Amino acid sequence: MFWIICTALVAIVAMAILTPILRARDDAQAQPVAAYDLQVYRDQLREVDRDLERGVIEAEDAQRLKAEIGRKVLDADRRLNDSSDKNGGAAVALPVIVMALVLVGAAALYWQEGAPGAPDMPMTARIVAAERAYDNRPTQAEAEANAPAAAPVELSEDDRRLIQQLRETVAQRPDDPQGLTFLVTYETRSGNIAAAREAQQRLIDLRGHEATADDHMRLGALMIEAAAGIVTPEAERVLGQALQIDPDQPQARYLIGLMYLQNGRADRTFAIWRRLLEQGPESAPWIAPIRAAMPDLAWLAGQPDYVAPAPVLTGPSAEDIASAEGMTDDERQDFIRGMVAQLEGRLAEQGGSPEEWARLISSLVVIGDTDHAKDIWTEAQSIFAASPQALATVHEAAQKAGLVE
Known part of the structure; x- marks a missing residue:
């Protein structure tokens, strides 16, 4: 035919x-x-x-x-x-x-x-091929072994010294959750994703049943990053544990949708990402890549007439702008700190767009809280690990702020 x-x-x-x-x-x-x-x-x-x-x-x-x-x-x-x-x-x-x-x-x-000898692929055959690809995914070890070498991250002498101290401290006190948390953060910052993944796994093992959905989600994201973006069976299980604790954990749902997309099930990805897009908020880091992919994704899923909801953008209110006028320098500084704290709190609770994370990093450096800005940059690297474009936006802000070279 x-x-x-x-x-x-x-x-x-x-x-x-x-x-x-x-x-x-x-x-x-x-x-x-x-x-x-x-x-x-x-x-x-x-x-x-x-x-x-x-x-x-x-x-x-x-x-x-x-x-x-x-x-x-x-x-x-x-x-x-x-x-x-x-x-x-x-x-x-x-x-x-x-x-x-x-x-x-x-x-x-x-x-x-082209592929002149390719046979027709009705929907049932495509589903079978997708299931075969899903079943034949590489293991975490295989994916990490085949992943290209990451570009070296330039670190300051202070950062290298701090990471080494953290490694020695965690080796001496392996049951210290705070030390493991910091180690995950700084290993991620240094580009040593495999070490960050191992530290996060030890942290979850240490916390046991008290490990949160965010803990499991972060481990899954690190596993995916270490595997060059492939959602391996082991990473899928970790993300599944996050969703068992919190079925609405958005980043875990986003990564599960990515897994289906990698294995030829755009219909399932569409169902997951459509709900994430419609739930928002628009400032969430997963919204931008979903919105960009949705037209092609809807067509592949057999929903070509789908119209994504229009983005709802927010900014400072008129009252916020008016209240900053007529302040003394100290009052204005306190006001700025309050706005920065408000932005940070919202990003911690609801997530945000790459631009908002970049603005938070820049604002923290401006008010002199450089150390905290470094922590936020490290956290952003983990959050946006699955979206190189979004991560590039935050990286540019961190570079301009002098946090990275």
């Missing part, structure tokens, strides 16, 4: 291109310029005969005019024969040859870049 449809489409397009060309050729053949000239010269000969009969011209002049017109008649007749020979061959052959070359080139390109 596929090839029948393709052949029919090619024939229709070829006819649409060749028809006006052939029609123009036929019009040119029906009344070429030489034929028009020949008709005019013949009319002139008849006019000379009529003038001779009426005595308007002498016989000698009539003979001279007929000889001159006769030469023109012979020339026009020769040009008419030449144009007939050319139009009958080249004018027809040229567009046909060009069209044939285009079709042959298209077929060769498809043979080289």
Whole structure:
């Protein structure tokens, strides 16, 4: 059926291109310029005969005019024969040859870049292929072994010293949850994702049943980052544990949707991401990548008419702006700190867009809280690990603030 449809489409397009060309050729053949000239010269000969009969011209002049017109008649007749020979061959052959070359080139390109031997894949076959891909995913160890080497992260001497001290402290006190939490943060900052994953796993083991959904989600995100973005079976199980504790944990749901997308089940991804998008908030870090992918995702899921909800953007209220006017420097500084604390609290509870995390980092550096800004940058790296574009936005702010080189 596929090839029948393709052949029919090619024939229709070829006819649409060749028809006006052939029609123009036929019009040119029906009344070429030489034929028009020949008709005019013949009319002139008849006019000379009529003038001779009426005595308007002498016989000698009539003979001279007929000889001159006769030469023109012979020339026009020769040009008419030449144009007939050319139009009958080249004018027809040229567009046909060009069209044939285009079709042959298209077929060769498809043979080289396409999949001419690929069988039809009805929905049931696609689901079977997706399940096969899902079952044959690499393990965490295999994915990490095959992952490309991460770009080295430039650290200051103070950061390197602090990370080494944390490693030694955790080695001496392996049951200290606070030390493990800091170690995860700084190992992530240093780009040592495998070590951060191991520390987060030890932290969850230490907390046992008290481990939160966010703890499991963070471990799953680190596993995915260590596996070069692949949601392995082990990472899926960890994310499943997060959702058992909190079925509405948004980042775990986002990553589960990513897993389905990687394995050919765009329909399931669409159902998960659609609900996340409609629940919001718009400032959540997972909203931007979902909104960007939703048009193609809806089409793949068989929902081409889906219209995503319009984004609802928020900013400082008129009261906030007005209250900052007329303050002393100290009052304005306190006001700024309050706004920064309010932004940080909302990001901690509800999440936020990459731009908001970047603004928080910049604001903390401005008010002199650089150490806390570094902690926020480390946390943002974990949150946006699955979205390189979003992470790049936060990284740029951290770089401008002097937190990274």
